[in-house]
Structure formats: structure tokens, C-alpha cells
Amino acid sequence: MIKAGIPLGRETEYPATVDPTVLFPVARAVARTPLGIDDAALPFTGADIWNAWELSWLDARGKPCVAVAELRVPCDSPNIVESKSLKLYLNGYAMTRFDDACVVRERIARDVSACVGAEVEIALLKPADFERLQAVEFAGEPLDEQALDITDYSEARAGHLRVQPHARLVEEALVSHAFRSRCPVTGQPDWASVQIRYRGMPLDRAGLLRYLVSFREHADFHEACVERMFVDIQRQCAPPQLLIYARFLRRGGIDINPWRATPGFAATLANLRSTRQ
Secondary structure (H helix, E strand, C coil): CCCCCCCCCCCCCCCCCCCHHHCCEEECHHHHHHHCCCHHHCCCEEEEEEEEEEEEEECCCCCEEEEEEEEEEECCCCEEECHHHHHHHHHCCCCCECCCHHHHHHHHHHHHHHHHCCCCEEEEECHHHHHHCCCCCCCCEECCCCCCCCCCCCCCCHHHCCECCCCCCEEEEEEEEEEEEECCCCCCEEEEEEEEEEEECCECHHHHHHHHHCCCCCECCHHHHHHHHHHHHHHHHCCCEEEEEEEECCECCEEEEEEEECCCCCCCCCCCCCCCC
16 A cells, blocks of 8 residues: 555645655555565566656756756665655756756765665766667567457456467567556556567467556556566466566656566666657
């Protein structure tokens, strides 16, 4: 259950200065415990890649500076930071003076790391580097063009998942752009593209798409949805190697992009920016 006091869904004043007390931690165990995931023995590696597109601060002379902030929160952190609270926190920089961007980066890293309970990596992309932000789509076989009858939309249905019988081991990537879930606090829709990379018995394409679509009214944070996908596919289909990477569309100037993989299957992933993002 989400703790009382979460900023989402509430009328909130934006701080005029940098205030780390507005950062609101949400324990990962809230979503993991019902799935049988033990924080002390995670079945995956991974991170949550956050892009904050509305970061601005004042230089030492009072002139505004802007940047895109990339934050990488490790999946073994005990907490996530609630997204609206991060937006409130970052907006506190808009009227605050700093000597240079390094001080801004170090301050954000320190405060967000304290909130999530683990070291958060952060990079600031300045306007001179914006041309590097070119759209790159997920590689893989598309799932969405299948002609299917689908009726499950309310909760994630792991029963749709199965492997193709009498098949050989494969290594492949499958992609869907039709994913939607709902925020567990406000009920607002969250849209994403999802890449499933694995080595194992071939996944049944129809069942996999039906499974992904069954999240359409499912209420969970982005990170929890990806971890549920990972656990459900592992338990139902038992691929020796598996990676789930979801690129969510931004809300409130922030997009969140979690990935989870079996240990050793991926060391780190590029911070892609899809066309829809």
C-alpha cells in the first residue's frame, strides 16, 4: 500500500529554493513482496533511467542555465523516488544560483541518492549537446501487427504466457509499442514501448501480446510493471536469459525507463530516446 502523504494527486506549491525534504521515497518492497521477490536475493540486475527535461538553474550572475538530467537509479536500491516529488525538487533549482553545472550535478546526486538509499548516477546534457538526442527505436520483431481477439485488460494475466511446443532454443528480441498501464495513485495512463530480449524456448507471440495488453488497466508504478513482466515470464516460460526494457512516455517533464535482466545478460543499457518520447 502506498504511504499517506505522497504528492501525486494533491495540490502542491512549488518550492522557491532547493529543498530535498520534498523528495518522497516509495519502498520497492511494496510491489515486490506480493510477487515473491526478495530484496536480499534479487533475480535480476538493472536500473531505472530517468530523464528530466525541465531542469534549469541560475548561474553566479543570475543568468538562467538549462540542461537535461539523466539519472540512473540501481534496481537494488531499497526505494524509488516518487516522480512528482522529483519534479517539485528539481523546480527548486530554477531560482537558485550555483557557481557551475558540476555543483548542480553533485547536489542532485547527493539528495536523490539519500532518498532512494543507494548511489544514483547523474549526467547533465547541456544545450550544446542536444543534437545528440536523436530518436532510436527498439530493435526486434514487432508483436503489435498480429490479428488477435483480445478481451483481458484489467490485470496482468501471466496465464497468457507460454512457449511454442516442439521448438528449438532461440535468441531474439520482441517489441511492442502498445503497452499501457495506470498510475496506482492518480489512475492516469502510462504509455510505453517494451523490448523483450531473451535466450530460450521461443515465446508464443499471441500469448505474449495478450499478456502485455492485459496491463492496460493494471495499476502499478513503471518499475513494478517491468519487474512483474520479468518474474511472470521467468516463471511461466523459464528462459535461461531474459531482459525487459520499457521506455515510458514523459509526464510532468520526466520519463522513466526501467530495465531488468538476468545477471550477466546485460551490464548496462543505452539511454535510447524513441520517437514517441
